[in-house]
Structure formats: C-alpha cells, structure tokens
Amino acid sequence: MDQTISNGHSSDQSSSNGHEENSQSEREESILGKRRNGSPDSFCDPHVRPSMPLFGMDIGGTLTKLVYFEPDNIDDFDQAEQQTLRTIHRYLMGSTAYGTTGIRDVHLEMTNQNICGREGKIHFIRFPTSQMPAFIDLAKYRKFSGLASGICATGGGAYMFEEVFESEVHLQLHKYDELDSLVKGIHYIDRYNLNSECYYFCNPLDPNSCEKMPFDFQDPYPYLVVNIGSGVSILSVRSKSQYSRVSGTSLGGGTFLGLCCLLTGCETFEEAIELASKGDSENIDKLVKDIYGGDYNKFGLKGDAVASSFGQMMSKEKRKSARKEDLARATLVTLTNNIGSIARMCAKTEKIERVVFVGNFLRVNTISMKLLAFAMEYWSNGSLKALFLEHEGYFGAMGCLLEYLHLNNPA
Ligand SMILES: Nc1ncnc2c1ncn2[C@@H]1O[C@H](COP(=O)(O)OP(=O)(O)OP(=O)(O)O)[C@@H](O)[C@H]1O
Numbered sequence: 019m020d021q022t023i024s025n026g027h028s029s030d031q032s033s034s035n036g037h038e039e040n041s042q043s044e045r046e047e048s049i050l051g052k053r054r055n056g057s058p059d060s061f062c063d064p065h066v067r068p069s070m071p072l073f074g075m076d077i078g079g080t081l082t083k084l085v086y087f088e089p090d091n092i093d094d095f096d097q098a099e100q101q102t103l104r105t106i107h108r109y110l111m112g113s114t115a116y117g118t119t120g121i122r123d124v125h126l127e128m129t130n131q132n133i134c135g136r137e138g139k140i141h142f143i144r145f146p147t148s149q150m151p152a153f154i155d156l157a158k159y160r161k162f163s164g165l166a167s168g169i170c171a172t173g174g175g176a177y178m179f180e181e182v183f184e185s186e187v188h189l190q191l192h193k194y195d196e197l198d199s200l201v202k203g204i205h206y207i208d209r210y211n212l213n214s215e216c217y218y219f220c221n222p223l224d225p226n227s228c229e230k231m232p233f234d235f236q237d238p239y240p241y242l243v244v245n246i247g248s249g250v251s252i253l254s255v256r257s258k259s260q261y262s263r264v265s266g267t268s269l270g271g272g273t274f275l276g277l278c279c280l281l282t283g284c285e286t287f288e289e290a291i292e293l294a295s296k297g298d299s300e301n302i303d304k305l306v307k308d309i310y311g312g313d314y315n316k317f318g319l320k321g322d323a324v325a326s327s328f329g330q331m332m333s334k335e336k337r338k339s340a341r342k343e344d345l346a347r348a349t350l351v352t353l354t355n356n357i358g359s360i361a362r363m364c365a366k367t368e369k370i371e372r373v374v375f376v377g378n379f380l381r382v383n384t385i386s387m388k389l390l391a392f393a394m395e396y397w398s399n400g401s402l403k404a405l406f407l408e409h410e411g412y413f414g415a416m417g418c419l420l421e422y423l424h425l426n427n428p429a
C-alpha cells in the first residue's frame with residue numbers, strides 16, 4: 019500500500035497563516051456572528067443546499083477524526099440522497115464501535131445544529147490512522163465513490179492518502195490546511211455547542227479544591243492555542259481570521275505514547291494513562307530538594323520542583339525499584355511540563371494571557387490538564403490562564419467541513 023501513497027500534491031494548498039482574504043473573513047464574521055448557543059439561525063446561506071452527506075475528516079499522525087452531519091429530516095432529499103443517508107445512518111448510528119478500533123464519541127454529539135438551512139446532528143468518530151487501509155477497503159466495499167459531495171479532508175493524511183483515495187475509492191478529497199481548519203473548528207464548536215464548550219480548573223494550586231468550571235469564551239482574543247497531537251503546534255490567534263503558528267515541538271502526545279510503550283510495555287494510550295494515574299513520578303525524577311536538601315531560594319525554586327526529569331534513573335538501584343506506574347507517570351509529567359513551559363514562553367513573547375490547550379493528548383487525561391493549569395498559574399504568578407475545550411481533538415475535522423461549506427456556499 020505504501021507504494022500507492024503519494025506525498026505530493028501539496029503545492030496547490032496555499033497557507034493562510036493570518037493572511038486570509040478579507041472577503042472570506044467578513045463573510046465568516048457575518049455568518050458566525052449571528053448566533054451563539056442555540057438561536058435558530060442557519061450556519062450558512064439556507065438557500066444554497068450542499069449535496070449530502072457532509073463529512074469532514076482530519077487524518078493525523080496518530081488518529082483520524084471524522085465529523086458527520088446527520089440531517090434530521092431525511093424525507094426532504096431526493097431518492098438517491100435518501101438512499102445514501104439511510105445506508106450511512108444504518109452503519110454509523112447502529113453502533114458506537116466500528117471494528118476493534120473505531121469509536122463514536124457519543125458524549126460529544128451536537129444536536130439542534132442548522133447547517134445551510136438543514137436541522138441535524140453532528141457526530142464525532144475516531145480511529146487510528148494506522149487503520150486507514152481498512153477504512154479505504156470499507157469505503158470501496160460500501161461504494162463511497164457514489165458520494166457526490168466527496169469528502170473534505172485535512173491533516174497530513176489528506177495529502178498522503180489523496181492519491182490512493184482517488185485511485186482505489188474513486189473519491190475526491192477536498193483538502194484544507196490543518197491549522198486553518200483547527201481555528202475555524204474551535205470558533206464554530208465553541209459558538210454552536212448548546213452546552214458549555216470551554217472550561218478551566220479553579221484553584222489549580224490547591225489539589226483539594228481544584229475543580230473543573232465553565233469558562234465564557236465569548237470574547238477570547240487574543241489567545242494562544244496549544245494543539246497537542248502527535249507533535250505540538252502553538253498558534254497565536256488575534257481574531258476570527260487572523261492567526262500565526264508561533265512555535266511547535268516534536269515532543270508531544272506521540273512521544274508520550276511511544277516512550278511509555280517502550281518503558282512499560284503497555285500497548286494503548288488508555289493503558290498508559292491508567293498506569294500513570296497509579297504512579298509517582300518522584301521515584302523517577304530528581305527534585306530540587308534531592309540536590310539542595312530543600313528550596314533553592316535565591317531563584318524561587320521550591321524543593322518539590324523537578325530539577326531533572328528521570329534524573330534518578332542514573333542509579334542502578336533506583337532503576338531496579340522503578341515501577342511501571344512510576345515510569346508512566348514520570349513520562350506524562352515530563353512531556354506535559356515541557357509543553358507547558360514552551361507555551362508559557364510563547365504567551366510571554368506574544369503578550370497573551372489565555373492559553374487554550376486542545377488535541378487528543380488531553381483525552382481522558384485530567385492529570386495533564388491539572389498540571390498545565392497549575393504550571394500556567396504558578397510559573398506566571400497568576401497572570402496566565404489555562405483553558406480547555408470539550409471536543410479536544412475534533413476541531414480540525416469540523417473546521418475543514420466548514421471551509422468546504424464556505425467555499426461552496428458563499429453567503
Ligand atoms: N485512542 C488513542 N490512540 C492513540 N493515541 C491517543 C488515543 N487517545 C488519545 N491519544 C493521544 O492523542 C495523540 C494524538 O492526538 P491528535 O489526534 O490530536 O493528533 P494527530 O492529529 O494524530 O497528530 P498530528 O496533528 O501531530 O498529526 C496521541 O499521540 C496520543 O498521545
């Protein structure tokens with residue numbers, strides 16, 4: 019299969035990086051500005067009906083995320099579309115698990131959505147990108163080639179798998195840039211989620227009273243996005259249509275999972291997080307007090323701060339007594355703190371106070387979210403706020419569908 023995959027075709031994709039045309043941003047302003055949380059306005063021009071079904075797919079380095087808009091009233095469509103929609107409905111809605119690895123995140127489903135004059139629901143589905151050959155076989159078998167609308171796709175895989183989709187499935191991928199899509203998806207989902215999308219952890223410095231609280235993200239600019247996927251991209255977002263990628267690091271969610279598998283023999287992300295939840299990183303890391311016997315006062319370093327991640331592992335004895343749980347926890351803490359530290363420096367350089375952490379690394383991972391909340395507050399003396407979004411890793415997939423609707427349905 020590798021032989022049939024092309025790496026090319028990227029040159030026709032222009033990067034917007036904050037230089038989107040005004041007409042596009044004004045159009046979006048007028049579209050997105052209309053409604054917040056559930057008023058009956060339509061997302062785009064209700065007179066221009068895109069053909070169904072509507073899918074958006076983000077093919078990432080580790081996970082593929084799929085959003086599907088399911089119209090409520092299937093009887094409104096012509097016969098051919100009805101047939102396709104019923105088949106999709108039977109397959110996708112019949113279950114919450116597909117094969118051994120595909121999952122529909124039912125808790126994230128968005129109801130009462132109005133896209134181009136159609137009421138419906140948005141569904142959120144994910145599977146490992148390593149399963150793409152099986153997905154392509156399924157698409158062939160289920161005759162996805164009949165989908166008049168094609169599939170909107172983003173992420174590196176939109177480029178890598180474009181040719182194989184065309185030659186094997188006879189399906190065109192409409193490609194969109196992953197970071198443009200990410201920003202668009204964040205703005206749409208935050209605005210149109212009937213439940214609160216954005217949250218923070220209050221009292222992050224006190225483990226006994228630290229708890230999740232809703233955050234009003236209505237007037238968010240400027241803010242930093244830290245997208246923790248396989249790798250990490252950091253964006254400075256100045257308005258609905260203006261952003262730039264200010265930094266990134268290859269030490270991301272993929273690094274956590276890769277190192278954890280190596281060090282503990284675990285096989286899945288869920289297993290790695292479960293191990294970490296039972297571990298103690300202080301058995302693995304060297305703390306300031308392990309070096310100073312207490313605080314390093316001159317530069318405000320508390321004795322409990324980590325001086326050297328994995329620093330105890332230079333000792334043979336300590337290596338012998340290291341438990342899998344401790345190693346998993348130390349790996350998680352190391353990666354999280356490093357990302358937090360880079361995010362803090364970017365926020366300082368960009369003179370930004372709100373830092374929004376997204377990406378599937380944060381899935382079922384309250385440990386990292388609380389650590390990031392703590393790190394932002396503690397190391398900035400309370401001037402930075404860590405924010406989180408419920409739809410974690412799905413913004414790119416949502417955003418690329420929106421890009422398609424904008425381009426094809428100018429308001
Ligand atoms: N079920 C899962 N399987 C594998 N990794 C998972 C899972 N759930 C959460 N993760 C974490 O999420 C990360 C992937 O996040 P995400 O889907 O946002 O990125 P991606 O799009 O695959 O990567 P990139 O954007 O860098 O191409 C993994 O590296 C891992 O740390």
Ligand SMILES: CC(C)(CO)[C@@H](O)C(=O)NCCC(=O)O
Binds near residue numbers: 174196248266267268
């Ligand atoms: C390469 C991407 C953008 C793919 O999503 C991501 O994995 C990433 O931002 N990696 C970090 C690359 C770097 O800036 O070092």
